[in-house]
Amino acid sequence: MKTTQTRVLEASFPGRVRCVEAALDVATAPLAAGSNAVCLFVNDDGGADVVNALADQGVRFIAMRCAGFDRIDLDACAARGIAVARVPAYSPYAVAEHAIALMLALNRQLIKSNARVLQGNYSLSGLVGFDMHGKTVGVVGTGKIGRCVAAPLIGMGCKVLAYDLYPSDEAIAMGVEYVDTIEELLPLCHIVTLHCPLNESTTHLMDERRLRLMRPGSMLVNTSRGALVDSAALAKALDERVIACVGMDVYEKEAGVFFKDSSEKTDDVSGSSVGADWDFELASLASRPNVLVTGHQAFLTAEALENIATTTVENLLEFESGVKRGEGGAYLNGVGLGH
Ligand code: NAI
Helix, strand or coil, X not given: CCCHHHHHHHXXXXXXXXXXXXXXXXXXXXXXXCCXXXXXXXXXXXXXXXXXXXXXXXXXXXXXXXXXXXXXCHHHHHXXXXXXXXXCCCCHHHHHHHXXXXXXXXXXXXXXXXXXXXXXXXXXXXXXXXXXXXXXXXXXXXXXHHHHHHHHHHHCCCEEEEECCCCCHHHHHHCCEECCCHHHHHHHCCEEEECCCCCCXXXXXXXXXXXXXXXXXXXXXXXXCXXXXXXXXXXXXXXXXXXXXXXXXXXXXXXXXXXXXXXXCCCXXXXXXXXXXXXXXXXXXXXXXXXXXXXXXXXCCHHHXXXXXXXXXXXXXXXXXXXXXXXXXXXXXXXXXXX
């Protein structure tokens, strides 16, 4: 079945698009031979070795079909004259609505409740949630997505506190209140939701120390990037009842695990149905009734897919023509357009 993105790309560049199933690494980079541009997705490896291998094949442009670019070595791209573009905004609503869905599903224990109903168990025992109205939700990062999360929460009667390096006037006008440090935010919130980018300074932003600063019995939601949270420290915080529950659409070691069906894999040991790449840490986290994991699907709405495809085509057309067509703000590493 053709995805929206393949369909739009092929229609825009007839006969010039090649879809490669193999995961990108140094060994598969030669599959790009003869291509000026490659189009990568969120978990593709864009480390220096792969960038150099792509450059050796003549690649001059990387068009990311996503907003985050934490897996692309922009310096290595610049050193080899590869321009990099992304899709800076395709639907902040999609990600924000998924974050809210995780909050509500966890709070009202929808997964547990539905599993019971499927077995004819209509007991309400153990399904007590809390009113969102009147609770305090902490938003870390009030950019496009963070603001789209804040709006419905304010509509539900939540108090929204925020921490961002650059507070937004738009958020303040909506009624968001800023604090000066994340340390100040964490103990005050019933729910903390992460919407800042992953970079050197935010890797393991939620480490053991900060998880311990969260309000006892509170909820953490991460729809941004997995490595914002130290997953070993998270498991410990859950074990020790430091926090009550976690909703996560992203996981720090998701590359190679997410976007694949590993359910049929085996390690060739008779009777075993566990493949070599089975992630026991993730499986252990996901097996807890107070943890809700989705596989990096927060972006996955029809509108977002269409917008990603359209902007990616715009980016590729700009690269091909050497002429900037829109105000996408898509270019990341200062390497110019054109050939
Ligand atoms: P944005 O660039 O509009 O907003 C990011 C905000 O984070 C900015 O206001 C920035 O000042 C703030 N920030 C940066 N460093 C910070 C720090 N150390 N502490 C607190 N705030 C900090 O980005 P947008 O569009 O809102 O996206 C946010 C993140 O969501 C992306 O970086 C990406 O990782 C993630 N994302 C996840 C998706 C999914 O499907 N799960 C899809 C799209 C984006």
